Amino acid sequence: MLIVMRTDATAEEVDSVCRAVREAKLTPHPIPGKSRTAIGVTGNLAPVDPGAFAGLPGVIEVIRVTRPFKLTNREMKPEDTIVHVRAGHCSNKPVAGGGPVDIGGPEIVVIAGPCSVESHEQTIGVAAELKRLGAHILRGGAFKPRTSPYAFQGLGAEGLKILAEASTQTGLPIVSELMATDDTQLIEQHVDIIQIGARNMQNYALLKRAGRSKHPVFLKRGMSSTLEEFLLAAEYVMSEGNRNVILCERGIRAFSDYSRFTLDLSIVPELKRITHLPVIVDPSHAAGKRDLVIPLARAAIAAGADGVMVEVHTNPKKALSDAAQALTLDMFAAMMDDLRLLAPALHRRLGS
Amino acid sequence: MLIVMRTDATAEEVDSVCRAVREAKLTPHPIPGKSRTAIGVTGNLAPVDPGAFAGLPGVIEVIRVTRPFKLTNREMKPEDTIVHVRAGHCSNKPVAGGGPVDIGGPEIVVIAGPCSVESHEQTIGVAAELKRLGAHILRGGAFKPRTSPYAFQGLGAEGLKILAEASTQTGLPIVSELMATDDTQLIEQHVDIIQIGARNMQNYALLKRAGRSKHPVFLKRGMSSTLEEFLLAAEYVMSEGNRNVILCERGIRAFSDYSRFTLDLSIVPELKRITHLPVIVDPSHAAGKRDLVIPLARAAIAAGADGVMVEVHTNPKKALSDAAQALTLDMFAAMMDDLRLLAPALHRRLGS
Amino acid sequence: MLIVMRTDATAEEVDSVCRAVREAKLTPHPIPGKSRTAIGVTGNLAPVDPGAFAGLPGVIEVIRVTRPFKLTNREMKPEDTIVHVRAGHCSNKPVAGGGPVDIGGPEIVVIAGPCSVESHEQTIGVAAELKRLGAHILRGGAFKPRTSPYAFQGLGAEGLKILAEASTQTGLPIVSELMATDDTQLIEQHVDIIQIGARNMQNYALLKRAGRSKHPVFLKRGMSSTLEEFLLAAEYVMSEGNRNVILCERGIRAFSDYSRFTLDLSIVPELKRITHLPVIVDPSHAAGKRDLVIPLARAAIAAGADGVMVEVHTNPKKALSDAAQALTLDMFAAMMDDLRLLAPALHRRLGS
């Protein structure tokens, strides 16, 4: 931390700030400059709240220097975290074969499925098709976070059972969203990866509960989350003991007049640089329209993402939520072709 | 809803969209224009998901027209909602006198207190001072939503007891944040108004639980929430039966290089125009530094807010959280003087 | 400036950075910490480009400390700048009486007029009415910056003549926008204050040209300008010799779903704190609808602004630009009544 004094700060004020630093069990390092003095602060193991010094007389600014993350930090663990997922491994549901999927390793991972589980027929049908076309993990919402209380809220427990059955039949592991701590055990029984949605990225009760689960956690970035807040949310999960966190960029809120959110692909290489956790990109929610999904999926992989999550619907016209952004099966097949061509040009493979 | 067709859409495509509209039990109104056709859609009682039509052949855009809120909507209930709060009324703790406080009526309401409850002495002390200086409601965090899992997380249940004691001694009603559904009953025992924080504005499990409480709900706007999302969050609470919702603007995330968030005061007159619910402004969290708090509190009231919520600390240097933005008692007294002068110039009163 | 080294930076890397600092004629101050070393840098008179050090081996981050403004900085000139304006003083057009207007002094200033000068009749008519209702300065666009090349672009030179005539008849000084360096002399002949619009806040050729004018400059904040960029734009004008700069907040681009821009009123007290220049707020362009203008004008004054600029049209239905946000004359009169009541409660006056 660096405490910057006003140009007209007195020697007494500088001394008084140094005393306050020492009282906080830290070490002050005054640096007298031409026009003002700054005071370096060292000795902190945990991050220090800048506010403790910002209000002292003579102080004009307090600047935090060391980053506040530990368990997510690549400086602490240089090698990549690879999250191994196998259908039924955590949830103990019977599954038809299905080798493990590695997220964060050399192979690119494709997660696909409908926005919401709408019916048994729709879900089982799309799962079989997606398996055939090469998807690695099945997504589907049983509990749906909807902006309006009057919109379709998902099938709940019934939806989870349908997802589990789709998994049993295809061998595809399942990722689905946990919205309330009370539903954790129910979710754990049926799904293989617990998703924390963007709206709940700072729902700390939920993060802590997921942190005590044996299931990997798929953490979506909040729509106005900074990189630091995103990693600190992961830190909440990891500090409870769960080290299998997968990060997912899904678009931030800016001022776009043509897409629902602004997909922030720059965060992909930056996350790969400063954390060891796997990074997935969801272009469907960001775009809000299907025409943009395939080019953005390609761009995500080219930027270094470990995989993509896309929404697919056998009949988008009939979808109960987010219809405009769901790929048709034909489009999904075209995307898989694109990624299959692209992966080797990036020294990666598209897992079979 | 308005469905806009491509300039080259065929008559068959227009017909097919009209058919889809009728299948959804709605009425299509084709409007042929010089260069393209648009189709007005009427007959919907609840809002319709635009996605259902956006993907049809020939459609270039779907525009939603009617607003999706009902219970919060001033078109449905023209008169202002006034939330009556009395210390101990819901929580049944013993209180020393303390008349009711009306939020949303002609009197401006001041909610003040420390960011966190840090100790018995600090809280009881500041509460007595705030009462003396004219505050109407005491705020204080017992459960604290902190970005980092390594930051001070609040005193929890112990903090709630301290708040309740401060209320008993001063007669001031208490507002404090609910962060987890499991804590609802505990919170209800001790506080008079349940706060839902900005990070949880779209935590629907929490909103629904608060909607089943008898306590008024103080709902903070999420940091990237639109006006529509904000009102729909209130709609979640209200649709469970709780009509006593107080809206609070606390700053949005933009690109400011001098304040923590960007206080969006324009939302105050707009909310007053389209909803009947009371509107409070919290300038402390938005500013992130105490120098801006008093001018922004004045501005909030001048814009039409029904009150302000500010952080006050007897000794900001020692505060365990958000120290830089807490007013000193002297500053709080100065703010009250300012508001006392200002209120009559706005045809309002500062409640005694 | 503070250069933060990586935790695994070698002593050689630290030495090498210190050497680079000395080569740049600056003084390095290494501060060894528990986990890493930081290097304070002093001795710079002008701001230093952090990029020069950010790329050196072992460096993880470079943090700038001192602010890069000089002429706008209140640390350099503690007393408020008051800009004196008198109709015809710079432009030498004949005027009917009209005492000087002080911007930035104890009196609140109201600048009002139509968005565009549309006709002789409209402008002369509204000017007389505004004068009668207490406006201090007349605004009106002769050259209009329109997003589309197909929208009404203003009357140009003809519009300036109409404005000058309105000024001559009423004694009101004129502010109007300069969009192209080539038009400077023409503008200077007819107007009393040169406006630089938001879209041109970083048009440096224009800023420098205005900096060589004898006319005061009314500088609107760019729609995505930080506080620092805003003050540096003023610094461009001032460094050419023109010290009469008036700053104007007019709304930033965020994600609002109910207003055209997000009026950032927090910048008002912050600007008043760090610069000596006068600060005006334009709520009309930010709001984009007239219902919000009066409450926001009140809020601006309550936040400490030295005045407001509002759009008024005698017949908004017929306005050729920005019709939705123009106040009617009745609304303008109501706003003046509001400000007249408010000013004394803020220890200011509404100039007569």
Add this chain to the structure above:
Amino acid sequence: MLIVMRTDATAEEVDSVCRAVREAKLTPHPIPGKSRTAIGVTGNLAPVDPGAFAGLPGVIEVIRVTRPFKLTNREMKPEDTIVHVRAGHCSNKPVAGGGPVDIGGPEIVVIAGPCSVESHEQTIGVAAELKRLGAHILRGGAFKPRTSPYAFQGLGAEGLKILAEASTQTGLPIVSELMATDDTQLIEQHVDIIQIGARNMQNYALLKRAGRSKHPVFLKRGMSSTLEEFLLAAEYVMSEGNRNVILCERGIRAFSDYSRFTLDLSIVPELKRITHLPVIVDPSHAAGKRDLVIPLARAAIAAGADGVMVEVHTNPKKALSDAAQALTLDMFAAMMDDLRLLAPALHRRLGS
């Protein structure tokens, strides 16, 4: 356009709005709904200002339907615009061979060079290296838009001569920024493509002047520009007669805590969909640090961009501006290798 009436609007108000629509030479189409009436408006050849109707009694909202662009619109010109550039073709400087470069065709184009022209030696040196490594066009700033008036402002005319010499020696066409209308002829003599920078995207005098040039125009998106504003800026250039406009995404202003701007790659496929103009991406300015540039360049191409513009410096430590983001020559060579691998996987080629 669609005019939405209030639920309580009277029949007279609806009639009156229809009358106003007809007075504006447009055709009203009232659509009575269950709860309110909406009025479709057709017949406009040019876009209509919604403001003209927004203020009428009974109107709650006015929604614009048809897009306001014409010359940039792919609906008007379905085939891609390919901009042919040849060193010296417009500027008539002598050049060493150098075949034409096509921007917007099947080949991916790489534009590279230093942020600023700093010296003869630096520029000639880097140009030769870039030519050898496969760059197609040389960039370099002679006039530099700097946020601070105290920062290095570029070498001006001297810089242009150096660029022209680099072009003559290598055959590489030159792109360089025009900041002031007065410099247009000077720029035209030496460069092959005129750049309009992000800060000047709505400097309409400059856009119009560039629109009268014979040189292709390289138009950077403003940092808070919407897609519509971006295309309307291109429309300003094109409506003056210049059809050779190249669009460049360079990052928008959002709230990033790790990059200078937020690169908005989603705009690439959207632009390709709705306009026929070529689209280039500049990842250097968006990232603000070189570690992110190569992954983002790959992502841009994968998203469908027609090329990238990157900053390269032979010795970034010594760069006078934007040092932190400049690629070294080794990094540039690595990027070219990446793009060479990537292009065929996208059914494109990297031009030799």
